Amino acid sequence: MRTPVYLVDESLIKENMRILRYVKDRTGCKVLHALKAYASFATFPMMARYLDGVCASGVHEARLGREEFKKEVHTFGAAYKDSEIRSILKYSDIIIFNSFYQLEKYHAMARKKGLQVGLRINPGYTEVSIEKYNPCAPFSRLGIIHEIFREGFSKHKNKIDGLHFHAMCEQNSDVLERILKSFERLYGLYIRGLKWVNFGGGHHITRDDYDIERLIRLIIKFKKKHRVEVYLEPGEASVLNAGVLISSVLDIVRNNAQIAIMDASAEAHMPDVLLMPYRPHIMKSGQPGDKRYTYRIGGPSCLAGDIMGDYSFDRPLRRGDKLVFTDMALYSIVKSTTFNGTNLPDITLVRESGELHQVKTFGYRDYRNRQS
Known part of the structure; x- marks a missing residue:
């Protein structure tokens, strides 16, 4: 996936x-x-x-x-x-x-x-x-x-x-x-x-x-x-609690803290995180310092404030790891944007049978067609 x-x-x-x-x-x-x-x-x-x-x-x-x-x-x-x-x-x-x-x-x-x-x-x-x-x-x-x-x-x-x-x-x-x-x-x-x-x-x-x-x-x-x-x-x-946003760690940089850069964006893909604001939950994470390894989690856009929050984990994050943001069916898909040319996340259903059904994928045309 x-x-x-x-x-x-x-x-x-x-x-x-x-x-x-x-x-x-x-x-x-x-x-x-x-x-x-x-x-x-x-x-x-x-x-x-x-x-x-x-x-x-x-x-x-x-x-x-x-x-x-x-x-x-x-x-x-x-x-x-x-x-x-x-x-x-x-x-x-x-x-x-x-x-x-x-x-x-x-x-x-x-x-x-x-x-x-x-x-x-x-x-x-x-x-x-x-x-x-x-x-x-x-x-x-x-x-x-x-x-x-x-x-x-x-x-x-x-x-x-x-x-x-x-x-x-x-x-x-x-x-x-x-x-x-x-x-x-x-x-x-x-x-x-x-x-x-x-x-x-x-x-x-x-x-x-x-x-x-x-x-x-x-x-x-x-x-x-x-x-x-x-x-x-x-x-x-x-x-409520019926959807998640799965995102991959693209890179990890350091600036007074460990910062994981994801392929999902708070600004583009979960805008209420910045608007409300609130800190979305990530599966198997804790508050900063609760677990051994603490990271700031941010998005790929050029917006300096494209930050989901600070989280701690039991083991160090690695490039390519997937993080799961919970409760993302509501007010995320309907509000997502292509800001900065960021691609929209795919939409996939877990059917009652357990089968994964990819409903929608997005690409360059979706970005381009909104601009002119």
Whole structure:
């Protein structure tokens, strides 16, 4: 197997799917996969057996969802373009608007195409600590705040089928419980007569310590109280711990420390490592100094900060060794770039049979065709 390569395990995704279907079966809610986190459609036929559809953020994701997942497509965009709205409506079942202006502008067109229409609101509460990942941070552009919603709802209520909020990031169901209290306090009066409420994403449902039973109680209680359909939009939870990025050591240099240069790049192949930032786990490694041999692990690009982090190992690294970065199915394949001309990693599936299936390879044409 050549490197770098994203290795995605279909059996592990299936385990996540079973957990999500358990929530569906217990509550009667609908679960959509968020394409922004993972869009490798080779696994969609299997995932579609468990979930109700996908949520998209624009025309290309909506089309991919319609053509490859082949079930419900819900699309939310911070703002839609005139040149794309017809295609978005073509591929979507529900469209969610981010302002009363865009609702008014495109509502009739959506209804003519037979779509349901929703509004994204700001629920007025969040516990996301990293501001760039906080959809309800001060001055957030995402979701209508209560003051504006209260002024505009009566004029537009006959145009609206449902409400959508998103206020979580990698969080447990106790956080959702507190968000729902704020949401119901601010927007509970407006739910009557609606068809659905979408609880958005950020639910880490397939994480080992996630309180699934609390989530189930919250959904059942909400549905019974308000008599609406409930949607969830997990992205990470669909593929959590179901993929790795395998990379080879190209060289080892020294500058006050041992530095291993890999054929995978933090900047190009796992950008959240630098954006969030966070230190990805490498199999059989420890924190610096925990094990006998410590190395700084970096990428091949010319960016000085193309660094994954500092790690220790039981034995010295050698040129040609392979390192395995864990939990790389989510927000890595979809965000990878060809910065610096760096080649994109291959994508390979581990089928349920254990067979390796190379889904995609990349080369010069992929780099060239993006430039001109």
